[in-house]
Amino acid sequence: QKIEGVEQKLNSKIEGVETKLTQKIEGVETKLTQKIDGVEQRLTNRLDEHDKRFDKIEASLDLNNPNGSLSRLKTDLENRIDQVTQTQNQQNNRLITLETIVDRELPARSQIQ
Known part of the structure; x- marks a missing residue:
């Protein structure tokens, strides 16, 4: 019975550690996902800015555009x-x-x- 009691205590502790590790891993995954999303958004914004600049340059070089340089x-x-x-x-x-x-x-x- 003592061995079973020790096994149960060890199993409970192991389960507790597993739960904490799982929660920490999930927290790290969430933070990484948020950081990746933020980087993706910044890159998308910069790409959009470059696209707009390129469009302006392209329009200024277009001979058919009366307002182009x-x-x-x-x-x-x-x-x-x-x-x-x-x-x-x-x-x-x-x-x-x-x-x-x-x-x-x-x-x-x-x-x-």
Whole structure:
């Protein structure tokens, strides 16, 4: 009977230790799961931020996006080319006018001499 009593006490203590260990393991598992979830959430948030930045950069480089930097630069360059072309055409017209005047005046001067 004493041996059975000792066995029962030992079994009770063993069960108590097992229960405590199980609870501690479950607590550690819960904490680890929470930490992993937190890390996953932070990584997801950072990935979302990078996606947004990438989308902004992509939009700014899109020539079809009128508000994009490349599109604005293209428009600015096209406008500048138009201005230079207009200036060149004006200068060509002045040159033609001067040539016309010279062609008209030269024969008149040679007759005077």
